[in-house]
Every structure is written in C-alpha cells, then in structure tokens.
Amino acid sequence: MLDVRRLQVLRAVVSSGTVTAAAAHLGYTPSAVSQQMAAxxxxxxxxxxxxxxxxxxxxxxxxxxxxxxxxxxSAVAQAETALADLRAGRTGRLSVRYFATAGSALVAPALAGLRAEHPGIRIDAELTDPEDPLQELVRGRADLAVVVQGPGRVGRGFRLVHLLDDPYAAVLPLDHPLAHQEIVDLHDLSGEQWVGCEPPGPCLEAVIDSCAAAGFSPDFVIRSEDYATAQGFVAGGLGVALMPGLGLRDRHPGVVVRPVRNPEPVRVISAVVREAALEQHALRGLLGALQEAAASSGPPGTG
Incomplete structure (x- = not known):
C-alpha cells in the first residue's frame, strides 16, 4: 500500500524540481526527502x-x-472543510423523534428556530406514536427524542434535558355536577365512568398512579388514544377524563376543564440525547430551541 505522506513528499519534489528545494519547503533535510522517495x-x-x-x-x-x-x-482539504462546517453547525443532519402533543407545541417552533439559525442543517422529524420515541434513540435511529419521563427510563450514556411539566386537568361534560367548581378533588371522580385517552406507557401511568394515590382505580368504559376524539366522548356524556395541558389546546365546546388536586397528575416532558453526540453544535442549538419553546408554551388555561 502506498504511503499517503510519501505521496505528498513526491508532489513537493516534482513541483520544486529538486530534492533540496522540496526539503526546504517541507521543513525536512534533503537526506530525509531522499529516504522518503526511496521508500x-x-x-x-x-x-x-x-x-x-x-x-x-x-x-x-x-x-x-x-x-x-x-x-x-484536495480531498483531504474538502474533508477538513466539511468537518469544520459540521462542527460549527453549518451543515449536517439531525433526526428527531417525538410524540403527538409535543409536535405542534414544542418541536415545530424549535425546528423553525433551528432552521433560521442553521439553514444548512437537514432535519428529519418523525412522529413515533404509538411507539416510544426513546426507543428510536436507543436503536440509533434518532439524534434526539422528546419523551415523557418515567422512573429509570434513561440509562447511562444518555443526557436527559427537562423541558416542561405538563399537568393533567379534569375534562367534564358541561352539565356535570362538578363543572361549577373551580378545582376538582381527584377522589370526587372515583365513582365516574371514564374515557381513556392515553396509550399504555408513562402518560397512562401518570393517570393510574394519581388515581391510586386518591384511593381508586378509574373505570374506563371507552378508550381513545386521541385527545380530540376523547373530548367528543366526554361532551356526549359518556364519561369523564384526565388530559394533559398540551392535549387541551384545541378545546371541544361541549366540555369544561378544571384543575385537579389531591393529587395533581403531572407528566414530565424531556429531551433525550446521547452524551457523545452533544459535541454537535446543531444538536446543542436544537436543545436550546426546545427549551425556549417550552418556556413560552405553558399549558392552556382551564375554563
């Protein structure tokens, strides 16, 4: 196999016309250049x-x-330039995975901000519901995942960045006896029929665990993994529900939303990245943009 360094010495000798001139240009001794050429x-x-x-x-x-x-x-010079552009965030590709309610509230404004600052970055953003976005990161198919944090979900080698605490609220039909109250004790919903609106996973766990802390298990008579559809079932008087604030941005006119206490269920939304990938300037920029989007995107008010 030809030695690349020696090839560059040969190029210097040919362009200079003499071994002595090439040695002066390269900072070598003439003897060293001659040895490189012989080899x-x-x-x-x-x-x-x-x-x-x-x-x-x-x-x-x-x-x-x-x-x-x-x-x-020339190829080495191009590679060095490309590497410098990648490190500086001028070029590259980022793969992002997220769940539905994080899309419009967090991911969309964050990606818009990143694109404005780093127009050369190609962004691959994909909704992974009903799959867990974290698994796409673990499998190496994503650079960043927006997830609902659960105990022990993130292992070594990954960085968890908090974005938003998203509290759940009670969603009731307009004529429900508790609709006039400003805040609802969770135990007061223990005898109700429930509309489920979460797939199995950390979001549903937040509801189940909070109801257990209030002394009951919710009686799900209807299940829907879509918040808009679930609100329709509630508006029709088919049950009550707990929904997170980000899932209540589009409010059905036939429901009222009330804060919950004793306890108040909360899902913690975070971004997860590989520790080793944080050297990418664009990825750090995306994390910052997500945090800014979260800070300006509080859950909607009740009413």
Whole structure:
C-alpha cells in the first residue's frame, strides 16, 4: 500500500524540481526527502524520479502518482472543510423523534428556530406514536427524542434535558355536577365512568398512579388514544377524563376543564440525547430551541 505522506513528499519534489528545494519547503533535510522517495519507489515497484542536470523530473509512474497526490490533497482539504462546517453547525443532519402533543407545541417552533439559525442543517422529524420515541434513540435511529419521563427510563450514556411539566386537568361534560367548581378533588371522580385517552406507557401511568394515590382505580368504559376524539366522548356524556395541558389546546365546546388536586397528575416532558453526540453544535442549538419553546408554551388555561 502506498504511503499517503510519501505521496505528498513526491508532489513537493516534482513541483520544486529538486530534492533540496522540496526539503526546504517541507521543513525536512534533503537526506530525509531522499529516504522518503526511496521508500515510495520500493512500495511502487518502479522508479518515480530521474535526474536531469542538478534537478529531477518525474517518470511516467512518478507523474501519475503526483496527479493522484494532488487529488488526495484536495480531498483531504474538502474533508477538513466539511468537518469544520459540521462542527460549527453549518451543515449536517439531525433526526428527531417525538410524540403527538409535543409536535405542534414544542418541536415545530424549535425546528423553525433551528432552521433560521442553521439553514444548512437537514432535519428529519418523525412522529413515533404509538411507539416510544426513546426507543428510536436507543436503536440509533434518532439524534434526539422528546419523551415523557418515567422512573429509570434513561440509562447511562444518555443526557436527559427537562423541558416542561405538563399537568393533567379534569375534562367534564358541561352539565356535570362538578363543572361549577373551580378545582376538582381527584377522589370526587372515583365513582365516574371514564374515557381513556392515553396509550399504555408513562402518560397512562401518570393517570393510574394519581388515581391510586386518591384511593381508586378509574373505570374506563371507552378508550381513545386521541385527545380530540376523547373530548367528543366526554361532551356526549359518556364519561369523564384526565388530559394533559398540551392535549387541551384545541378545546371541544361541549366540555369544561378544571384543575385537579389531591393529587395533581403531572407528566414530565424531556429531551433525550446521547452524551457523545452533544459535541454537535446543531444538536446543542436544537436543545436550546426546545427549551425556549417550552418556556413560552405553558399549558392552556382551564375554563
């Protein structure tokens, strides 16, 4: 195999015309340059230089390798430029995975901000419901995942960045006896029929665990994994529900929403990235943009 460094020495000798001039240009001694050329000729299996007066000129093989050395030098320079652009966040690709209610409230404004600051970044954003976005990150298919944090969900080698605490509220039909109250004790919903609106996972766990803390298990008579549809069932008088604030941005006119206490269920929304990937400037920029979006995107008021 030809030595790339020796090829560049050959290029310097050919362009300079003498070993001495090439040595001065490279900062080597003439003897070191001659040794490099001898070693390269041994690797090539043929003469690469021939003497002409006090200088040298390339043989056909030497000229061929000199041309390739120039291509290699150009390719290395391009690679260095591309690497610098990637490190600076001017180019590259980011894959983002998220769940539905985080999309419009957090991911969309964050990606818009990132694109404005880093227009050369290609963004691959994909909704993963009903799958867990974290699994896409663990499998190496994503650079960042927006997740609902649960105990022990993130292992070593990953960084968890808090974005938003998203409290659940009671969603009731307009004529429900508790609709006139400003705040609802969770236990007061223990005898109700319930409309489920969460797929299995940490969001549903937040509801189940809070109801258990209030002394009961919710009686789900209807299940829907879509908040808008679930609100329709509640408006029709088919049950009550607990829904997170981000899921209540589009309010059905046939429901009222009331804060809950004793306890108040809350889902913790976070971004997860690999520790090793944080050296990417664009990824750090995306994390910052998500935090800004979260800070300006509080849950909607009740009413």
């Amino acid at each position: 390269l000729e041994k690797q090539a299996g043929t003469a690469l230089l021939e003497r002409v007066g006090r200088g040298v000129r390339p043989t056909a093989a030497g000229l061929l390798l000199t041309e390739h050395a120039a291509l290699i030098s």
